[in-house]
Amino acid sequence: MIIFQNVSKIYKINSHETAALDDASFHIHQKEFVSLVGKSGAGKSTIIKLLIGEEKPTKGKVSVGSYNVNRLKPNELPYLRRKIGIIFQDFRLLTTKTAFENVAFALEVAGRSQQDIIDFVPQALEMVGLKDKMNNFPRELSGGEKQRVAIARAMINHPDVLIADEPTGNLDPVNTWDIIKLLLKINELGTTVLLATHNKDIVNTINKRVISLEGGRIIRDEEDGKYILV
Numbered sequence: 001m002i003i004f005q006n007v008s009k010i011y012k013i014n015s016h017e018t019a020a021l022d023d024a025s026f027h028i029h030q031k032e033f034v035s036l037v038g039k040s041g042a043g044k045s046t047i048i049k050l051l052i053g054e055e056k057p058t059k060g061k062v063s064v065g066s067y068n069v070n071r072l073k074p075n076e077l078p079y080l081r082r083k084i085g086i087i088f089q090d091f092r093l094l095t096t097k098t099a100f101e102n103v104a105f106a107l108e109v110a111g112r113s114q115q116d117i118i119d120f121v122p123q124a125l126e127m128v129g130l131k132d133k134m135n136n137f138p139r140e141l142s143g144g145e146k147q148r149v150a151i152a153r154a155m156i157n158h159p160d161v162l163i164a165d166e167p168t169g170n171l172d173p174v175n176t177w178d179i180i181k182l183l184l185k186i187n188e189l190g191t192t193v194l195l196a197t198h199n200k201d202i203v204n205t206i207n208k209r210v211i212s213l214e215g216g217r218i219i220r221d222e223e224d225g226k227y228i229l230v
Helices: 045-053 072-083 100-111 112-126 143-155 171-189 200-206
Strands: 003-014 016-028 033-037 057-066 086-090 163-166 192-197 211-212 217-222
Touching: 003 045, 016 033, 016 045, 016 057, 016 100, 016 217, 033 045, 033 171, 033 200, 045 163, 045 192, 100 112, 100 143, 100 217, 112 143, 143 163, 143 171, 171 192, 171 200, 192 200
Parallel strands: 033 192, 033 211, 086 163, 163 192
Antiparallel strands: 003 016, 003 057, 211 217
16 A cells, blocks of 8 residues: 655755655555654654655655556646545645535545535535534634544545544644544544654554654554654
8 A cells, every 4th residue: 555665855955965764664554544653853744745745755665556656747646646635733724615615625626526516525524523514614613623624625535545644733632532533433444544643642542553753764663552752
């Protein structure tokens, strides 16, 4: 499903080279739930950028399903990204659009029909428990509700992979666990989930595979692992 093979990403800043990722190798199978952990600057964001083709590796190979991300041309990237849903800490909802319209926007970008939008958007919002809020604007929603809309939007095109990049960073404990339970449910339904987080409690409670990063290097990769970085 996802393969990183001896991947390095090196940035040149004022003639100095900095390795954001250093010889990283791992394989994430279909339907896995994997937590990607490490302090700020450890390499989590670099892995996500490489996965969605926002960056190209300096060395090594990145594959997602049948896509060799290294070799994708700019006009081919949208096809890769339809296979990958992504949610962020700051939700990134369109403030002038309702919950329904935010989710519908992802279908519009993919060129789906108006009938598809009418059929599928209510289903996606129902999946995240927000069918009764479909006409609300982001300013009328709580933080947890905003993240649920973002999840519905990420899942509307039925991606093979869902990337959750610090999805609970702006949420209180109750909403945090509601979102994590939703991610686990999505995983149980067959979607591969990659959770990037520095929240030790989440990682240790869900007890799934953990890939630990430090200084751009993978220092641990354990099934049923724990977040034990200090």
